[in-house]
Amino acid sequence: MKWRMKPDTSLLQTNELDNQSSIESTLRTYLKPVAPRDEFVDRLRGKLEQQVLPIQKKRVISFYNLLEITLQTVALMVFTILTVRVFLIILTTWKILRTSNVR
Amino acid sequence: MNERVFRVEEKSEEQILALASAGDEEAFAWLYQKYVTRIYNYVYFRTGNAAEAEDLTAKVFMRAMKHIRNYRDLGLPFSAWLYRIAHNLVANWHRDNGRKKEIPLDDAMPLPVLSKHPESEVVKREETEKLLRIIRKLPPERQQLIILKFVEQLSNAEIGAIMGKSEGAIKSLYHRTLLSLREEYERYFDDFA
Numbered sequence: 001m002k003w004r005m006k007p008d009t010s011l012l013q014t015n016e017l018d019n020q021s022s023i024e025s026t027l028r029t030y031l032k033p034v035a036p037r038d039e040f041v042d043r044l045r046g047k048l049e050q051q052v053l054p055i056q057k058k059r060v061i062s063f064y065n066l067l068e069i070t071l072q073t074v075a076l077m078v079f080t081i082l083t084v085r086v087f088l089i090i091l092t093t094w095k096i097l098r099t100s101n102v103r
Numbered sequence: 104m105n106e107r108v109f110r111v112e113e114k115s116e117e118q119i120l121a122l123a124s125a126g127d128e129e130a131f132a133w134l135y136q137k138y139v140t141r142i143y144n145y146v147y148f149r150t151g152n153a154a155e156a157e158d159l160t161a162k163v164f165m166r167a168m169k170h171i172r173n174y175r176d177l178g179l180p181f182s183a184w185l186y187r188i189a190h191n192l193v194a195n196w197h198r199d200n201g202r203k204k205e206i207p208l209d210d211a212m213p214l215p216v217l218s219k220h221p222e223s224e225v226v227k228r229e230e231t232e233k234l235l236r237i238i239r240k241l242p243p244e245r246q247q248l249i250i251l252k253f254v255e256q257l258s259n260a261e262i263g264a265i266m267g268k269s270e271g272a273i274k275s276l277y278h279r280t281l282l283s284l285r286e287e288y289e290r291y292f293d294d295f296a
Contacts, residue, residue: 023281023288030231031253036143040157047161048135048168049128 120181124174131171135164138182141255142189148250149193149243151235159196163189183265186247194243237287245280252277 114122122130142163147156166188174184238249244266251262259273266273 023284026234027249027253030227030234031148031249033140033144033254034147036140036157036160040160041139044139044157044161044164045132045135048131048164051165051168 116181117176120174120176123171126172131168134181138185139164141182142185144254145186145189145247145250146193148235148238148254149246150196151239155196159189159192162192166192179264179267180261183267186251186265190243190247197243233291237284237291240287241280241283245276245283248273248276248280249284 119130119133123134139160143156143160146159146163147153150156150159163185167185174181238246241249247266248262251257251265252259257265259270259277263270263273268276
């Protein structure tokens with residue numbers, strides 16, 4: 001939209017702006033809040049919700065992965081300890097039996 | 104979901120901010136609903152174009168959502184953080200588009216005040232357009248001050264909190280802004296005389 005209005009017909013003439021209060025009153029008169037379109041507000045909310053969901057899903061998956069790895073590690077440690085213990089028991093028993101046989 | 108929204112609304116803004124920082128999407132939605140119009144207004148009056156204002160407002164909230172986990176309450180209002188993001192994005196936009204480019208007000212823009220007299224609305228709209236052209240000739244900091252004071256109708260203390268200045272500094276800047284606005288007016292009308 002091009003400028004067409006002549007200065008002398010303007011509501012914002014320089015003689016109205018001689019002091020601070022006239023500028024303030026001009027600003028108060030013409031600067032009014034505008035409302036964004038409802039369609040825009042709703043669409044942007046939808047976009048933001050779509051951005052949030054994948055982040056939360058990803059966090060849940062990574063938590064379960066961590067839990068799985070921890071449980072596997074604990075199970076492996078328990079299995080190793082039990083195996084070593086059983087082996088030691090067998091070894092000890094075998095030694096005792098061997099000693100007793102020699103006597 | 105309605106129960107959740109109700110629960111969020113029972114909390115103070117500080118609590119909601121803490122929830123949003125922890126990744127609560129309902130809390131962020133509440134903040135979005137509260138501030139979207141204010142940020143849109145700020146961007147709209149800085150750019151003068153409804154389509155650009157929508158685009159930049161979307162970027163402000165996308166960026167806010169991305170960085171909300173890093174948000175720390177330093178005693179400033181949350182709006183100050185959002186306005187800072189908006190200010191930076193608008194500055195980038197002006198840099199990319201050339202600061203001296205004339206931007207007409209969007210024809211599709213809703214008129215600020217609805218009236219039964221369309222002629223007076225047209226005149227008012229033209230006057231608003233002229234005023235905004237003059238305001239956009241001011242430095243960005245002064246434009247921000249004018250918008251926060253007259254569009255958002257914030258006090259000097261609130262503007263100071265947003266702009267990171269003392270109330271006294273805002274008063275002084277406001278006085279200088281009005282003087283330079285008057286000079287711009289005189290220059291503008293001299294050009295058309």
